[in-house]
Amino acid sequence: MTIDTNSPNPLVSVITPTYNRPDYLQAALKSAVQQTYPHIEIIVCDNCSPENPQTLVESFHDSRIRFSRNSSNMGMFANTIKAFQMARGKYIACLLDDDMWEADFLEKLVPPLEANPDLALAFCDHYIIDANGNIDDVLTEEYSRSYKRANLREGIYQPFCRISLVDKSVSTATAAVIRRDAIAWDTIPPEVGGSWDIYLNYLCCRSGLGAYFYPEKLTRYRVHEQTDTMLSGKRDAKAKIRKAQADMFCYEQFMADERLQELKPYFQQKLAHISTTLGIGLMRSKELKTARSYFWRSLKQSLKLRTIAGLMLSFTPPTIASRF
Template sequence: MTKDIKSSQPLVSIVTPTYNRPDYLLVALKSAVSQTYQNIEIIVSDNCSPENPQKIIDSFQDPRIRFSRNEKNLGMFANTMKAFKMARGKYVASLLDDDMWAEDFLAKLIPPLEANPNLSLAFCDHYIIDANGEVDIAATRKCSNSYKRNNLAEGIYQPFYRQGLLDRSVSTATAALMRRDFIDWDLIPAEVGGSWDVYLNYLFCRSGNGAYYCPEKLTFYREHEQTDTMQSGKLNFKAKIRKAKADIFCYEQFMADERLQEFKPYFQQQWAQVSTNLGIGLMRSQELEAARPYFWRSLKQKLHWRTIVALILSFTNTKIATKF
């Protein structure tokens, strides 16, 4: 690409917050520098990893990579927002340090945004890969089905409340290109925590602008033991508590928004389910009394056997309750 052509194209900021995943980071950055669309900056924000990834950055000898290392660990949310705030591009995309992009990810999502200034973002489908980078066909199919991308037609959705907040078809953390200046990054509350991508969906949706969907799988989401999704399972109750608190905060914002009132019953149902998850997380951490109010408020919204059993167990022996 010549310098004149490159300078005439909009700058895209690739945001990569990272912590203690040097091998995965190397792979992620390789996929970034290999983009066929080359007018990019790659922002790597290291959250004070035990092993400084400076050598990895230097190995690329690519001036498009901007590296910043925190003097202390800021936490996942603060480090991620710091990276977004460093962005200077017209468009911004999240490339997490354990994920990868197909080389034409940007090239295929930029044109619809350039052609339509009323679009907030463009998004695509993605593959699921394992810890070794192998595509898991069954998991990929399940993911596309779960998030309703399998039957989602290519094109513009405006508004896109259903795709962004109900079906969760839009993944701003994994497979989306966003207009940077549509968001005031300083106003994203810390309470959203690990659900920052869900909250971004909300902010883009409520603007009233549209979203473009490309039905191709252009990114690769890696599932492994260190991801927040895996850690919020049965054994890691602390991660489960963090995730549930973040989700509850988001759903409470959605329920209070007058623009989303037609979807309020759905958000209330999800809020109740997540309240149960939070209660179970607290119960597994031996905080039985703290867990009960979340079970009660969940049951006030909807009777469910899982919540009823959890509430009963919260009045039993701690050793029994923590095994639920």
């Protein structure tokens, strides 16, 4: 693809990291190729799925799609960052393989970025869909309220640290277009793991640039059994541990950033909650001594019944404690 840097419609790189979800991937790519904003490249980065999705990707017969397949599974973080690093556009938008976009997603979010070079990103609200792609109206409105997008006014927010890192209004993994040169993509530490989207929010905030909010639901976030927020029980203890460790790394970085000192009380609360979550995950994996240290750490920050219960159970036999 030849990149015309003088084009009135700058190139947008759509990155889609994927692993073993061909049906969802097909729906995601369909929503990408049907964008009313046409000047895009679509980067599909397959993390060595058991069934190679190359035939599926090629079935779209769209020259804007670039396909890359890893020879072995790199892990979710490395595969995602690889896709970001392959991007050549002025802007980048992440379309995860289980999500979808409305046809005018890019058409509505690119212009504010073009009009104002002092913006790091533009973002919008989104729908919640179930495993079958059906919109859940109740959950959609619940998410909009919980993440404080329901009453967020359209326009520029600068700085936007609070709405991004505290309110969580911004979702760089689901509903945002990012100015590519606002982030040094090669410097993102692997410790952020599955919390890479939170860390991208942080990097965009610390760039000193602003954010533009467009108050329409322009994307569809799919909630299903493999979604991080849906993981529960012993079967997913390892996944819970990895996510909590990644969250902890991120919030420790936020705590250490002097530019975010006014948000420090919130970060302390988050670290206390994450420490308890990590302790529970470790206890379910029967790593009681290690779990106990995280419960103690959490209690130094915040006295919560959940943490106290976890600490008490960590002194019981592993067969009992692992049921928590």
